[in-house]
Amino acid sequence: MLRSVVYLLFVLIGIAGIYFLADYNFLAAIQLTVYAGGVVVLIIFSVLLVHHIEMQLEVANRKKQLLTGLLCFAGLAVFLTTIYSHPFDVAGKTVTTTTAQIGERLLDYGPGGFILPFEVISVLLLAAMIGAIIIAKGEKKIKNKQPHKSPEPDEEVSLETEQEIQLDRILNEKSTVETE
Amino acid sequence: MDIILSIHDWFLGLLPAQITGFTKMALIALTYLTLFAVLGLYLVLLERRVAAWFQLRIGPNRVGFQGLLQTMADALKLLSKELTGTVKADKFLYNLAPYFVIVTSLMALGIFPFTQNLQAYDINIGLFFLIAISSIGVIGVLLGGWSSNNKYALIGAMRSGVQTISYELSIGLSLLTMVLITGSLQLSEIIEVQKNGWLILQGHIPAVIAFMIYMIAGTAETNRAPFDMVEAESELGAGFHTEYSGMKFAYFFLAEFINMFIIAAIAATVFFGGWLSPFGITESIPWLGVFWFLLKTFILVFLMMWFRWTFPRLRVDQLLTLEWKYLLPINLANIVIMALIVWLGLTLQL
Numbered sequence: 051m052l053r054s055v056v057y058l059l060f061v062l063i064g065i066a067g068i069y070f071l072a073d074y075n076f077l078a079a080i081q082l083t084v085y086a087g088g089v090v091v092l093i094i095f096s097v098l099l100v101h102h103i104e105m106q107l108e109v110a111n112r113k114k115q116l117l118t119g120l121l122c123f124a125g126l127a128v129f130l131t132t133i134y135s136h137p138f139d140v141a142g143k144t145v146t147t148t149t150a151q152i153g154e155r156l157l158d159y160g161p162g163g164f165i166l167p168f169e170v171i172s173v174l175l176l177a178a179m180i181g182a183i184i185i186a187k188g189e190k191k192i193k194n195k196q197p198h199k200s201p202e203p204d205e206e207v208s209l210e211t212e213q214e215i216q217l218d219r220i221l222n223e224k225s226t227v228e229t230e
Numbered sequence: 231m232d233i234i235l236s237i238h239d240w241f242l243g244l245l246p247a248q249i250t251g252f253t254k255m256a257l258i259a260l261t262y263l264t265l266f267a268v269l270g271l272y273l274v275l276l277e278r279r280v281a282a283w284f285q286l287r288i289g290p291n292r293v294g295f296q297g298l299l300q301t302m303a304d305a306l307k308l309l310s311k312e313l314t315g316t317v318k319a320d321k322f323l324y325n326l327a328p329y330f331v332i333v334t335s336l337m338a339l340g341i342f343p344f345t346q347n348l349q350a351y352d353i354n355i356g357l358f359f360l361i362a363i364s365s366i367g368v369i370g371v372l373l374g375g376w377s378s379n380n381k382y383a384l385i386g387a388m389r390s391g392v393q394t395i396s397y398e399l400s401i402g403l404s405l406l407t408m409v410l411i412t413g414s415l416q417l418s419e420i421i422e423v424q425k426n427g428w429l430i431l432q433g434h435i436p437a438v439i440a441f442m443i444y445m446i447a448g449t450a451e452t453n454r455a456p457f458d459m460v461e462a463e464s465e466l467g468a469g470f471h472t473e474y475s476g477m478k479f480a481y482f483f484l485a486e487f488i489n490m491f492i493i494a495a496i497a498a499t500v501f502f503g504g505w506l507s508p509f510g511i512t513e514s515i516p517w518l519g520v521f522w523f524l525l526k527t528f529i530l531v532f533l534m535m536w537f538r539w540t541f542p543r544l545r546v547d548q549l550l551t552l553e554w555k556y557l558l559p560i561n562l563a564n565i566v567i568m569a570l571i572v573w574l575g576l577t578l579q580l
Contacts, residue, residue, distance in 0.1 A: 080362075
């Protein structure tokens with residue numbers, strides 16, 4: 051199970067490599083931080099929590115494997131023939147987009163500016179963040195109401211909720227970066 | 231650089247133009263690999279000598295002059311050691327994990343400007359690239375811990391994940407505070423801006439706060455004491471690399487020291503002017519930039535070693551409280567203050 055996560059990671063890093071080749075460094079770095087460094091780490095965490103190394107996943111039978119392989123091969127063949135038969139226009143000059151340009155366009159309120167979507171997404175993310183904090187805090191209150199005999203379990207609970215808040219914050223943080 | 235140009239000409243005379251590019255790339259890569267290995271070896275020695283000094287011992291001083299060859303001997307020992315592994319480990323991931331850790335730290339090393347002209351790749355998102363790369367390194371630790379099929383390794387890996395993800399935020403935000411002054415993420419331009427005074431002087435109070443937060447978060451990011459929950463010897467054996475031996479262990483070990491160097495090098499570049507000499511005293515001799523860069527970096531490395539042998543280890547909850555309840559709010563307020571200072575033009579220019 052974790053292996054498939056690692057394969058996914060390789061795919062995401064490969065996509066970042068394509069962005070680097072296209073000289074779009076900012077997007078490539080975003081891809082690395084958000085997907086490779088963030089989403090994959092979260093997926094790994096969830097796998098670590100639910101999956102033990104000695105657990106064997108059910109292997110599909112030979113017939114299904116063959117069918118999947120054939121389908122993948124057919125898809126690859128169609129893709130390659132399309133790519134190689136399509137006449138691509140060669141771009142005359144390459145333009146390197148700098149971070150400053152992206153930032154200016156994002157906060158531009160003239161024609162072609164992205165200020166409105168930027169603000170709307172900011173408000174949405176803020177709402178999500180507050181919601182996450184309230185959900186995490188609400189659990190804490192309920193747990194605190196229960197009479198407890200020893201202080202240790204309570205500490206554990208608060209730690210867990212803290213981590214939850216953290217995870218939510220990290221998620222939000224990531225989506226902020228993503229939208230930016 | 232004259233030497234590099236003459237090497238370039240020599241290659242052009244020897245080989246056709248297409249192959250020259252590849253050969254040069256290979257040569258640059260080899261240079262960096264050598265630098266990597268030598269740095270790693272001598273940082274280990276430095277750490278041991280510093281530790282001995284702090285504990286009123288002598289430290290390794292027998293192999294070679296003042297123990298200079300001690301880590302060479304250790305490296306040879308590690309090379310010749312048997313690679314043990316567990317039968318029930320996930321072999322593929324177990325073998326893959328050390329490479330993740332070491333490749334990411336090597337990639338980060340590639341973009342530092344050592345002098346004005348000596349820089350392998352001046353990418354226009356320099357600082358952001360460094361942050362992006364360092365966020366991948368943790369995957370190697372997580373994979374190594376999980377695939378070892380060992381409970382200490384797993385706990386170590388989980389702690390490492392929590393710690394790195396939390397403190398990454400502080401690193402990013404404290405560097406962002408400085409980017410407000412420079413207006414660029416490119417490392418060479420960041421240094422160019424500092425010709426009017428190092429950023430820690432230009433940005434005065436918020437810059438000093440950002441520097442302190444950066445050093446704390448950087449120490450945590452490299453999993454060093456007082457934040458070495460990941461490999462806390464007294465509770466977890468050796469943490470995530472409990473099951474590793476020989477060269478695979480050495481990869482983790484080397485990467486940790488190189489990461490420490492990288493954190494110090496980022497701080498030297500962003501806060502202390504990189505290869506710029508103090509007051510421009512050696513401006514006429516450009517190659518001395520290497521000396522200044524390394525001097526600043528090693529002073530900061532020494533600071534991190536000082537931390538390690540001075541502070542006791544934190545508990546997990548203290549670690550998270552420090553980041554989420556103190557460093558992060560201070561950092562956010564600091565960014566606003568810095569933005570105000572830059573907006574009102576209150577930065578100090580020499």
